[in-house]
Amino acid sequence: MYKFKVIFDITRTHLSSRIKQTGTATLGVTFGIGTYIIMMSFMTGLNGMLDDLILNRTPHIHLYNEIKPSEKQPVDLHQKIQQSLNVVHSVKPKKSQLRIHNALPLISHLKDDPRVKGISPQIVAKVFYLAGSNELNGVINGIHPLEEVRLFNFDNYIIEGRPEDLIKTRNGILIGAGIADKMSLSTGDRIQVSTTTGGIFPLKIVGIFQSGLGDIDNIQSYVNLKTAQQLLGEGNSYITDINIKLWDMENAFEMSEAIGRQFNLTAIDAKTANAQFETGTSIRNLISYSVSITLLIVAGFGIYNILNMLIYEKMNDIAILKATGFSGFDVKMIFISQAVIIGLVGGILGLLIGYVVSVLISQAPFETEALPTITTYPVNFDPNFYITGIIFAMVSTFLAGYLPARKAQKIDPVEIIRGQ
Amino acid sequence: MEYILEAKKVNKYFRNPVLFHVLKDISFGIRPGEFTSIMGKSGCGKSTLLYILSTMDTDYEGELLLNNTKVTGRPRAELAYIRNQQIGFVFQFHYLLPEFSVLDNVMLPARKLGTKSYKQIKMDAMEKLDLLGIKDQAHKKASMISGGQKQRVSIARALINNPKIIMGDEPTGNLDSKNAENVFNIFKDLSVEKNLSLLIVTHDMDFAKKTDRIIEMADGEILHSNALAGVRSEE
Ligand SMILES: Nc1ncnc2c1ncn2[C@@H]1O[C@H](COP(=O)(O)OP(=O)(O)O)[C@@H](O)[C@H]1O
Ligand SMILES: [Mg+2]
Numbered sequence: 001m002y003k004f005k006v007i008f009d010i011t012r013t014h015l016s017s018r019i020k021q022t023g024t025a026t027l028g029v030t031f032g033i034g035t036y037i038i039m040m041s042f043m044t045g046l047n048g049m050l051d052d053l054i055l056n057r058t059p060h061i062h063l064y065n066e067i068k069p070s071e072k073q074p075v076d077l078h079q080k081i082q083q084s085l086n087v088v089h090s091v092k093p094k095k096s097q098l099r100i101h102n103a104l105p106l107i108s109h110l111k112d113d114p115r116v117k118g119i120s121p122q123i124v125a126k127v128f129y130l131a132g133s134n135e136l137n138g139v140i141n142g143i144h145p146l147e148e149v150r151l152f153n154f155d156n157y158i159i160e161g162r163p164e165d166l167i168k169t170r171n172g173i174l175i176g177a178g179i180a181d182k183m184s185l186s187t188g189d190r191i192q193v194s195t196t197t198g199g200i201f202p203l204k205i206v207g208i209f210q211s212g213l214g215d216i217d218n219i220q221s222y223v224n225l226k227t228a229q230q231l232l233g234e235g236n237s238y239i240t241d242i243n244i245k246l247w248d249m250e251n252a253f254e255m256s257e258a259i260g261r262q263f264n265l266t267a268i269d270a271k272t273a274n275a276q277f278e279t280g281t282s283i284r285n286l287i288s289y290s291v292s293i294t295l296l297i298v299a300g301f302g303i304y305n306i307l308n309m310l311i312y313e314k315m316n317d318i319a320i321l322k323a324t325g326f327s328g329f330d331v332k333m334i335f336i337s338q339a340v341i342i343g344l345v346g347g348i349l350g351l352l353i354g355y356v357v358s359v360l361i362s363q364a365p366f367e368t369e370a371l372p373t374i375t376t377y378p379v380n381f382d383p384n385f386y387i388t389g390i391i392f393a394m395v396s397t398f399l400a401g402y403l404p405a406r407k408a409q410k411i412d413p414v415e416i417i418r419g420q
Numbered sequence: 421m422e423y424i425l426e427a428k429k430v431n432k433y434f435r436n437p438v439l440f441h442v443l444k445d446i447s448f449g450i451r452p453g454e455f456t457s458i459m460g461k462s463g464c465g466k467s468t469l470l471y472i473l474s475t476m477d478t479d480y481e482g483e484l485l486l487n488n489t490k491v492t493g494r495p496r497a498e499l500a501y502i503r504n505q506q507i508g509f510v511f512q513f514h515y516l517l518p519e520f521s522v523l524d525n526v527m528l529p530a531r532k533l534g535t536k537s538y539k540q541i542k543m544d545a546m547e548k549l550d551l552l553g554i555k556d557q558a559h560k561k562a563s564m565i566s567g568g569q570k571q572r573v574s575i576a577r578a579l580i581n582n583p584k585i586i587m588g589d590e591p592t593g594n595l596d597s598k599n600a601e602n603v604f605n606i607f608k609d610l611s612v613e614k615n616l617s618l619l620i621v622t623h624d625m626d627f628a629k630k631t632d633r634i635i636e637m638a639d640g641e642i643l644h645s646n647a648l649a650g651v652r653s654e655e
Binding site for chain 1: 477519
């Protein structure tokens, strides 16, 4: 049985009789841990928000028919002249349709894949918006409103009206905020659209959305899938785009390759489409980690320094303790426990301060065009940060205390006593 | 022969800055209840010998026996335990822990030993302080009392675990003659009443003369270890 009580009493007396140094060391840890918590909560909160902004609204895989020239021209297929160098000038794409062939069976086939969370078929159609004498070109997307809400948080960007209104209202349309602005339209107004085939259709504005990306808000509108098919005069199998959301985004690249090849479609995965976005996320993480770790290392050196100094001042105490029967291990424990107490107290204070500041940040107003539903700064209150923080505080102070403590353990009392 | 402490052919060398044979073939024994003083010129090796006898210094040749068991070569942790339990040491300079109270200073070795309850240890410590006439200082900080009082506190601390032997390295060197007399009387009483062995280094001839026996050293050797007043255990 080890006599912790007496060791602890000595530790406590040492700490409380050097309250200034102890306080400085403790504050060092508090500052390090507090900053770690604030940085991580804020940075990952921001990352989460940007994820929402970009990754959550982009499909993991986007399938469509791209009109492009054939890679193999007929001359390449001719066996007799295969060995020769054939040059074809002015290659033009063949006239083909934008629609995806056999879209409905393809959709139900994809839905059966266990990796797929959901599928949203779309129709993309180029149109002109007409209101009074104003004319504006744009794009109409025919969608399944409820699937878009479930898979891509569509409702987060609607600033007026509700997604369901697209279903309830016949010929309803949700227009981009930029269009509403330019044509001074508001919910309840009527707007006419003309399609490339020439027809003009009156639609009723049921709401306004704002994605935050000007290029989209200025041209894009949403209608129900059926309405889009009617606009184009097509049947209910007419689909131009298929957006796929997976359970795990990591599978996107592999799957998009396979689907593209199998069904002869252009398939874009979100990773490829947003490569620079991933880089941004990892750089922000790198910055927060390196800043916090730097602060903790600085705090660790502070503790190391202060304990070293304390041990130097306490040479006599150490010699007396050893002369009266305390072992080297006891002496080591005295100094290690001082470091650990500094780490524990400083760490807990750091967590508290980190938490309080995070709460304050999370209540600070934050207005962004990009996310109309967000009004305060995004902060991530992940308990893992707090667990990591306190563990880091304990481990780093233990290490900072260990070396000086071992030095104290090895001090030869005879040398100190003789030195007097 | 029954010795509480026995040195057999102890030799010690310092290697820094030059090789120096500081203790040469030291052999002697201390009996229970014997009050022995060590005298000799400054630099003859008295302190060095005492550090070896108290098990703090392990870098020597020869053998050291406590209660007829060899302690030479034991691991440091075990030696710490032996010191804690069986040896009381009084330094020339008072050497108290300045931030602790007088009472805490006296209690610490007993709390380390851990055989008694905190309450019991506190009572024992008060009793020792009383014995040395400084009970009223118990709750003062150790740094706040006078030199003579500090010396008595360190004697109380040396007594707290009821050791077999007390060693002192010029414990009265810093005291005025009245206080030195006082400390001598305390030692004398302990040796007579509690059958405690004492081994005290001193420069004070008056002090030494009143002890049972004087070991005289010169240049790392024992010149003679006369029994002056006769050894009580042989009476
Ligand atoms: N660490 C050391 N290294 C080298 N020589 C030492 C050391 N400590 C003491 N000495 C020398 O050993 C001799 C004995 O010292 P010491 O035992 O302190 O003498 P005393 O206590 O009898 O005055 C002295 O000459 C001293 O200079
Ligand atoms: Mg000396």
